[in-house]
Amino acid sequence: DxxxxxxxxxxxxxxxxxxxxxxxxxxxxxxxxxxxxxxxxxxxxxxxxxxxxxxxxxxxxxxxxxxxxxxxxxxxxxxxxxxxxxxxxxxxxxxxxxxxxxxxxxxxxxxxxxxxxxxxxxxxxxxxxxxxxxxxxxxxxxxxxxxxxxxxxxxxxxxxxxxxxxxxxxxxxxxxxxxxxxxxxxxxxxxxxxxxxxxxxxxxxxxxxxxxxxxxxxxxxxxxxxxxxxxxxxxxxxxxxxxxxxxxxxxxxxxxxxxxxxxxxxxxxxxxxxxxxxxxxxxxxxxxxxxxxxxxxxxxxxxxxxxxxxxxxxxxxxxxxxxxxxxxxxxxxxxxxxxxxxxxxxxxxxxxxxxxxxxxxxxxxxxxxxxxxxxxxxxxxxxxxxxxRLLGDVNDDGIFNSTDLVLVFQAGEYEDQIVANSTFDDGDWNGDGEFDSADLVRVFQAGTYDAAAISTSDVAGAIDQLLANDDLLKPRFGIRDRIAASPRLSEYD
Structure with a gap:
């Protein structure tokens, strides 16, 4: 590509x-x-x-x-x-x-x-x-x-x-x-x-x-x-x-x-x-x-x-x-x-x-x-x-899975109120310099997530379980509230 x-x-x-x-x-x-x-x-x-x-x-x-x-x-x-x-x-x-x-x-x-x-x-x-x-x-x-x-x-x-x-x-x-x-x-x-x-x-x-x-x-x-x-x-x-x-x-x-x-x-x-x-x-x-x-x-x-x-x-x-x-x-x-x-x-x-x-x-x-x-x-x-790169694949191994989610949350920049301090590897997947729920909306809408068949850790397994459950996903990440506000170009004036 x-x-x-x-x-x-x-x-x-x-x-x-x-x-x-x-x-x-x-x-x-x-x-x-x-x-x-x-x-x-x-x-x-x-x-x-x-x-x-x-x-x-x-x-x-x-x-x-x-x-x-x-x-x-x-x-x-x-x-x-x-x-x-x-x-x-x-x-x-x-x-x-x-x-x-x-x-x-x-x-x-x-x-x-x-x-x-x-x-x-x-x-x-x-x-x-x-x-x-x-x-x-x-x-x-x-x-x-x-x-x-x-x-x-x-x-x-x-x-x-x-x-x-x-x-x-x-x-x-x-x-x-x-x-x-x-x-x-x-x-x-x-x-x-x-x-x-x-x-x-x-x-x-x-x-x-x-x-x-x-x-x-x-x-x-x-x-x-x-x-x-x-x-x-x-x-x-x-x-x-x-x-x-x-x-x-x-x-x-x-x-x-x-x-x-x-x-x-x-x-x-x-x-x-x-x-x-x-x-x-x-x-x-x-x-x-x-x-x-x-x-x-x-x-x-x-x-x-x-x-x-x-x-x-x-x-x-x-x-x-x-x-x-x-x-x-x-x-x-x-x-x-x-x-x-x-x-x-x-x-x-x-x-x-x-x-x-x-x-x-x-x-x-x-x-x-x-x-x-x-x-x-x-x-x-x-x-x-x-x-x-594959959207969400922060460790650049060709797969977006729970390992990547663990890494971005361990980086500690999720909605940290510090302006423009995040990169792709920190969870900024929409290019606005922040890691917030809008990035999670974008990455899961892209449909590239690969759930682990066997969880590699308790944290990874918990994330996989969370992402597999729509009822948990929506309130946790605010999907319903955030989709309309996700960063997109407006229509022409």
Whole structure:
């Protein structure tokens, strides 16, 4: 299943039951994170994290660090470049020299793009190798600009692409020999816009011919540029979407949303989410509105943030929507029998942080589910890991039974009147920071409790007997009184 990763700090939210229940597993990094990437940096068959910091105040340094996954715990931090002053746009982990390990690619100092070689396949990185460095600020100013990588010319190695902000052009640096030696910049094209910096670009095969095409997202339109010969000759083919009249256009995601084997487009605007289907040959059909209620406010959550992520949160074979918000993440389920119909918003993760950015779903602990890794903000940007776990399983043995109940009551935090002092392992199963009867309501409504056939202790046996008796359960835990008050999103205003 999938876990979620957020940044700013980097926080990992564990998927606790495989059905979209997540618990904070670890705050991985607590220092102003600007960008993250995932790769098995040391080739030990687990997923590590590469992060780039952002400048803050008078501290202009933006060090690049990789966080080693050691038995599903991120404690070891290793420098890629501890003293760099980089353009905090993006960082990629990709094999640029063809030796089978992950190198690091990033915009570096003013007007520079470079990469760091993974020298030994174990995460020992060399000094920055410059791919491009301009003498003219007005032509090649890479500050804050993202880079991408892919085999543009079909020769089997990884090339580098970048957006040049001053000229609003996309440039290509060919990997000449497959070992990380790059040619001078080649301007692929200049979009026909003036002073409209693109929001970004994506590299993908849009028409099924195995050549990497380009999608350009700017403040006026979304356009497709076809790689005509598979060798890096690009031509404008289609304006997929013209949003000149929508000043609130948000991000777009390139993904096979309908599961037919080609990549489609999802576009977020101020009030709606639209699905633009690819017919398989690169011809994008008219937009279909999936959600049209994003302007309205919920009682708690606010839709001011235009970022989103798609993932199969509930593991039913289709893609759901996930949004960050000031208090965490919420999701809307894709009803698998109709990809154009979604449920009302539900809380996915409640965080203790002020604000969260878009998250990533990554299996960091190798349990075949996807956790959440997210950049979260509490006055500083950090990386947090939220793990997918079985609801109620506080000892993480894969079973929710009386042993777990004994542990949470022994922790002594049940309705202790101390604000926000409880975690998942202390009995907080609804993410509000408290262990109270609402958590017991949620966990038993989920139906995951496994009563012990033979009680392992007098306490465990007593709990099993209690939970097997509805008449005892209701007054003891206040089910009838608490269900209506259990933490749920209210209806739209």
């Amino acid at each position: 999938e876990d979620i990763l957020a940044t700013n700090p980097i926080a990992l939210y564990e998927n606790v039951d495989g059905n979209g229940t997540f618990a904070l597993r670890q705050t991985i990094h607590e220092e102003r994170v600007a960008a993250i990437a995932f790769a098995d940096v040391d080739l030990d068959k687990d997923i590590d994290i590469v992060s780039m910091s952002s400048p803050w105040g008078f501290n202009r340094s933006t060090p690049i660090t990789w966080h080693e996954n050691v038995n599903d715990i991120f404690e070891a931090r290793h420098p890629v470049d501890a003293h760099s002053i980089n353009a905090p746009g993006s960082v990629l982990a990709v094999d640029l020299d063809g030796d089978g390990d992950s190198d690091v690619l990033a915009p570096l100092k003013w007007r520079t793009i470079g990469w760091y070689e993974n020298l030994d396949g174990k995460g020992t990185f060399g000094s920055a190798k410059v791919i491009a460095q301009s003498e003219f600020e007005s032509i090649f100013d890479f500050a804050g600009i993202s880079v991408q990588a892919g085999d543009v010319d079909g020769d089997g190695d990884i090339d580098v692409l970048a957006h040049v902000s001053e000229q609003d052009s996309i440039v290509w640096y060919e990997n000449i020999d497959g070992t990380g030696s790059f040619a001078d910049a080649r301007v692929l094209f200049v979009p026909p816009r003036i002073n409209d910096d693109p929001f970004g670009f994506e590299v993908a095969d849009l028409d099924g011919d195995s050549a990497l095409d380009l999608l350009i997202f700017d403040s006026m339109e979304i356009a497709w540029y076809k790689n005509e010969d598979g060798r890096g000759t690009y031509r404008a083919v289609q304006t997929i979407y013209d949003h000149a009249d929508d000043p609130y256009v948000g991000m777009s995601v390139v993904v096979d949303f309908d599961g037919d084997g080609d990549v489609d487009l999802l576009k977020r605007s101020r009030c709606s989410m639209e699905f633009i289907e690819n017919n398989g040959t690169g011809n994008f059909l008219d937009p279909i509105v999936l959600l049209d209620d994003l302007c309205r406010r919920l009682e708690v959550f606010r839709y001011y943030d235009y970022f989103f992520t798609v993932s199969d949160v509930d593991l039913d074979g289709d893609l759901d929507f996930v949004w960050p918000d000031e208090v965490g993440f919420f999701w809307r389920e894709n009803r698998s029998d109709n990809i154009h119909e979604f449920t009302a918003p539900e809380v996915l993760v409640t965080t203790q942080f002020y604000r969260s950015r878009p998250c990533a779903f990554v299996d960091l602990d190798g349990d075949d589910d996807l956790d959440i890794v997210a950049t979260v903000h509490d006055g500083n940007y950090q990386i947090a890991w939220y793990e997918r």
